[in-house]
Amino acid sequence: MPSLSGNNVPGLLKGFKLDLRVVSVISLVLFITIWESIIRAGLVAPLFLPAPSMIVNDFMRLYERGEIWFHISASARRVLIGFALAGSIAVPLGILLGASKFLKAVADPLLSILRPLPSMSWIPLSLLWLGITETQKYSIVFMGSFAPTVLYTIEATRSIDPVIIRAALNLGASRARLMREVILPGSLPMIVSGLKVMLGIAWTTVISAELVAADKGLGYLIMDGREFFRTEQVLLGMALISITVMTIDIAFRSVEKKIIPWMEG
Amino acid sequence: MANTVIQVNDLTKIFETKKEKVTALQDVNLTIKNREFVVLVGASGCGKTTLINTIAGFEKPTSGEVLLHGEPVTGIDPRCGMVFQQYALFDWKTVINNVDFGLKMKGMKLKERRELAQQYIDMVGLQGFENAYPSQLSGGMKQRVSLARTLANNPEIMLLDEPFAALDAMTRQVLQEELIRIYSESQKTILFITHSIDEALLLSTRVSVMTSRPGKIKQFLENDLPWPRDADVQLHPRYQELKSEVWSTVQEEVMKTAGLLGADKDKC
Ligand SMILES: Nc1ncnc2c1ncn2[C@@H]1O[C@H](COP(=O)(O)OP(=O)(O)OP(=O)(O)O)[C@@H](O)[C@H]1O
Numbered sequence: 346m347p348s349l350s351g352n353n354v355p356g357l358l359k360g361f362k363l364d365l366r367v368v369s370v371i372s373l374v375l376f377i378t379i380w381e382s383i384i385r386a387g388l389v390a391p392l393f394l395p396a397p398s399m400i401v402n403d404f405m406r407l408y409e410r411g412e413i414w415f416h417i418s419a420s421a422r423r424v425l426i427g428f429a430l431a432g433s434i435a436v437p438l439g440i441l442l443g444a445s446k447f448l449k450a451v452a453d454p455l456l457s458i459l460r461p462l463p464s465m466s467w468i469p470l471s472l473l474w475l476g477i478t479e480t481q482k483y484s485i486v487f488m489g490s491f492a493p494t495v496l497y498t499i500e501a502t503r504s505i506d507p508v509i510i511r512a513a514l515n516l517g518a519s520r521a522r523l524m525r526e527v528i529l530p531g532s533l534p535m536i537v538s539g540l541k542v543m544l545g546i547a548w549t550t551v552i553s554a555e556l557v558a559a560d561k562g563l564g565y566l567i568m569d570g571r572e573f574f575r576t577e578q579v580l581l582g583m584a585l586i587s588i589t590v591m592t593i594d595i596a597f598r599s600v601e602k603k604i605i606p607w608m609e610g
Numbered sequence: 611m612a613n614t615v616i617q618v619n620d621l622t623k624i625f626e627t628k629k630e631k632v633t634a635l636q637d638v639n640l641t642i643k644n645r646e647f648v649v650l651v652g653a654s655g656c657g658k659t660t661l662i663n664t665i666a667g668f669e670k671p672t673s674g675e676v677l678l679h680g681e682p683v684t685g686i687d688p689r690c691g692m693v694f695q696q697y698a699l700f701d702w703k704t705v706i707n708n709v710d711f712g713l714k715m716k717g718m719k720l721k722e723r724r725e726l727a728q729q730y731i732d733m734v735g736l737q738g739f740e741n742a743y744p745s746q747l748s749g750g751m752k753q754r755v756s757l758a759r760t761l762a763n764n765p766e767i768m769l770l771d772e773p774f775a776a777l778d779a780m781t782r783q784v785l786q787e788e789l790i791r792i793y794s795e796s797q798k799t800i801l802f803i804t805h806s807i808d809e810a811l812l813l814s815t816r817v818s819v820m821t822s823r824p825g826k827i828k829q830f831l832e833n834d835l836p837w838p839r840d841a842d843v844q845l846h847p848r849y850q851e852l853k854s855e856v857w858s859t860v861q862e863e864v865m866k867t868a869g870l871l872g873a874d875k876d877k878c
């Protein structure tokens with residue numbers, strides 16, 4: 346069967362790729378234009394759905410008051426601190442439990458009880474214990490991601506091909522060396538992909554917590570807009586969440602390439 | 611015997627899976643003396659890897675024992691350097707870091723172990739790939755890294771599980787000759803697995819043939835072809851005699867495997 350490989354038609358394929366990107370841009374512009382004209386034509390009340398230009402105006406209003414970065418950084422700090430705390434304790438613990446059947450048996454019951462609890466279910470208790478504080482936000486992220494991260498890390502260490510471990514021991518590796526040189530790097534790709542999922546969940550958790558009770562952050566921005574019937578502020582908050590999470594995702598991916606350079610793609 | 615390096619006594623290995631019990635090895639006896647180069651041939655699935663894994667301490671015998679220098683093997687023993695059938699490379703380490711791994715474990719200084727590793731990388735023809743990751747190599751190149759890694763560690767006993775299976779004919783010949791050279795120049799004792807009778811006769815001081823499952827050692831054959839050897843050994847008049855002798859035993863076993871498969875099907 347004749348195939349259209351890249352070697353035969355490089356120009357065509359390249360042009361095609363470029364076209365797709367243009368298509369995406371056009372699609373976005375078209376979407377925003379249609380949305381804008383529907384509101385301008387008065388088909389839908391702005392209170393119900395404000396036009397994109399109104400959202401941009403609201404952005405400028407808050408930007409001039411320095412509030413945009415204030416809310417983004419408030420949410421991002423909560424996410425990153427809670428996530429870093431959970432990760433830096435859960436990953437080493439998971440590796441340790443992965444290596445010791447005894448310790449795993451000790452920890453198993455508690456981890457199994459904690460794991461099914463969604464992060465959000467910690468909100469009431471954390472408010473009771475810690476009030477509407479920063480620590481309360483960190484703690485729900487921590488509680489929500491700790492047990493899943495430990496369990497996922499254990500699974501990652503178990504996923505290493507036993508032949509690789511045999512090879513290392515056969516070459517004279519001690520237990521400690523085996524951990525550092527084989528188990529840790531060998532399970533790193535899976536751990537990192539688990540952390541990526543946890544980071545996404547951490548965002549959901551923080552925004553939800555801010556929707557319930559907070560004095561700043563993107564979730565707060567949304568709730569504040571709702572309270573004063575400023576629907577454009579609600580949508581602005583949502584757009585900012587979307588953009589921030591996308592940016593952090595891209596940053597995470599470049600970090601990922603640095604710490605696991607042997608993985609392709 | 612003080613001279614004995616590896617001794618396998620009545621070794622039986624049964625794998626128990628949820629569904630069935632597989633007798634991989636039954637009453638295997640094998641004695642390998644100091645500086646012998648024993649090549650083991652046998653049909654696929656007859657238990658060769660299982661035998662070599664038990665000698666290396668990766669698997670525990672179901673019954674019987676394996677002795678190294680007269681002492682029972684109780685765990686993974688770095689005196690036996692293994693070259694794995696599936697390469698078993700560290701994906702997260704570059705070629706040179708794979709090759710110098712054993713030296714690093716011994717506590718050798720970076721500069722020293724790099725130099726030594728480089729020698730073995732050159733030997734297996736991978737210069738220029740020192741900083742490549744295994745995922746960027748072909749199967750044959752991975753196999754060569756695996757060989758270099760074990761050689762660099764300079765073990766007293768070498769266990770090689772089909773180390774040249776994935777190589778092209780030319781590279782295979784180069785590495786076979788290197789292995790002959792290393793063997794001739796060192797005091798190593800070698801157990802080598804292959805499917806190729808030609809390879810067995812080229813390398814070995816002794817050939818042993820395994821039966822099809824459950825594996826037993828069926829035949830020992832002193833390989834008295836003259837040393838030093840190279841590919842020209844095939845032209846020696848004794849070569850054809852030895853080859854047909856090994857071949858007739860192997861053929862019998864291969865036929866039996868085919869027959870057994872038929873019988874198994876009938877049972878189902
Ligand atoms: N871990 C295991 N669990 C269950 N069965 C196993 C296991 N390892 C090997 N076996 C079985 O034992 C038998 C011998 O396997 P082994 O790998 O030793 O064969 P082999 O002679 O090395 O074959 P090949 O030449 O194809 O590499 C096979 O039937 C295999 O299915």
Ligand SMILES: [Mg+2]
Nearest residue numbers: 658659695771
């Ligand atoms: Mg095998």
